[in-house]
């Protein structure tokens with residue numbers, strides 16, 4: 001063998017293809033601290049239009065932290081400090097002029113545990129559009145709610161009980177409700193942090209099918225601990241390790257022939 | 273590029289499964305190599321008993337192929353291997369198909385020899401057949417070694433050996449044609465010898481395929497249907 005296995009060098013650049021032409025989101029040299037503890041080191045990665053990017057890596061490696069930078073969810077954590085360049089369509093995400101509430105409508109987020117509001121199914125979906133004044137009248141709102149629920153693949157299951165509480169749905173339905181709530185405000189990017197980790201294989205398959213459909217209109221970044229899920233739903237995969245982005249590549253390449261030893265060890269379930 | 277290790281999984285049982293799989297393939301390879309060597313020897317020494325044994329032993333190789341195939345399917349279903357683990361399983365599934373075909377060719381050697389003996393033949397072409405056969409066996413052994421050691425460099429070198437085998441096969445075929453034209457009574461036997469040579473030449477092709485799978489396994493590159501020069505250049509990059 002003439003190839004050299006690559007060790008983890010702190011100054012080492014990400015292996016593979018973190019950058020793309022015409023990115024929807026671009027991040028360069030991002031560092032994140034919680035107090036004086038650094039959680040992300042010099043992370044640079046682009047997300048394209050109509051693309052699903054999967055973030056994988058061991059627990060605590062910084063996937064959620066990096067994801068939360070993209071819509072400034074980290075602002076809500078007092079001790080959290082973000083540095084570096086983060087852009088959405090070329091606009092600085094951390095610019096003073098950027099309204100975080102509007103930003104979060106453009107860059108929506110779906111969490112690991114479905115977290116519907118303690119309101120009716122209808123109001124869960126209508127909440128965002130109401131907040132942002134997206135509907136002029138009840139008929140407008142009805143349409144937004146129906147379209148969002150249809151796109152989330154939930155409409156047929158709930159159309160006869162829109163007034164029932166969202167919390168009364170099954171876990172998989174609640175997760176789709178949260179996705180409907182996210183897309184109701186017309187986002188451009190959807191961030192998903194382990195969206196299917198609490199779901200059975202069928203509910204998972206439904207969510208994954210949905211992700212594939214959503215890709216036609218949105219950019220999606222998904223954190224997942226399921227290697228098979230990352231392989232199934234994403235076009236590109238980024239491997240995080242101890243706060244660094246070690247390798248980024250086409251998903252097929254990452255799962256058949258990763259270039260970095262750490263990526264290989266992680267996805268084959270070997271000791272790092 | 274990473275180094276290819278079969279072991280080191282957090283799941284020790286998975287390590288064991290892959291190790292077992294690999295040794296089963298090596299055992300099958302050993303058995304196939306033995307069949308080819310015996311087939312060749314039966315030809316050269318006009319040994320009917322050995323030819324009989326070679327022709328009768330092929331089912332064992334088939335059974336080994338089936339068993340390994342089953343294990344691969346089991347690993348795919350239960351472990352959903354990725355990266356080098358995935359390439360290993362895919363390379364094995366392909367390798368055993370070629371090994372099984374090599375087994376078929378060895379069986380043919382045995383059967384042709386039985387027919388030659390029945391015809392009372394003593395062909396003057398056996399010496400060349402011996403030379404070609406030994407070349408093929410060496411290549412097969414090197415291919416199996418490259419697989420055992422996951423050695424892509426050795427695999428690359430071994431692929432090159434196929435050229436010499438092809439050249440020798442063609443030379444032998446030309447000789448046989450001359451012989452048949454000079455002495456039409458020799459046609460029947462010369463044809464059988466030619467078939468034996470053909471079987472040996474095919475074994476070289478299968479050994480070459482196995483080397484390509486080794487390169488795929490180690491490098492993650494599909495190198496089939498690429499000429500040797502290009503292949504070498506690509507791998508040295």
Ligand SMILES: Nc1ncnc2c1ncn2[C@@H]1O[C@H](COP(=O)(O)OP(=O)(O)OP(=O)(O)O)[C@@H](O)[C@H]1O
Pocket residue numbers: 034039057058059060061062063064065066077
């Ligand atoms: N609110 C917080 N306050 C302090 N430290 C935090 C906070 N959130 C995360 N961290 C730390 O930052 C590092 C990265 O955490 P993060 O949640 O981003 O990891 P992760 O890759 O998403 O892990 P998991 O797969 O377990 O969700 C960890 O060391 C974690 O302890």
Ligand SMILES: [Mg+2]
Pocket residue numbers: 063064065193223
């Ligand atoms: Mg997380």
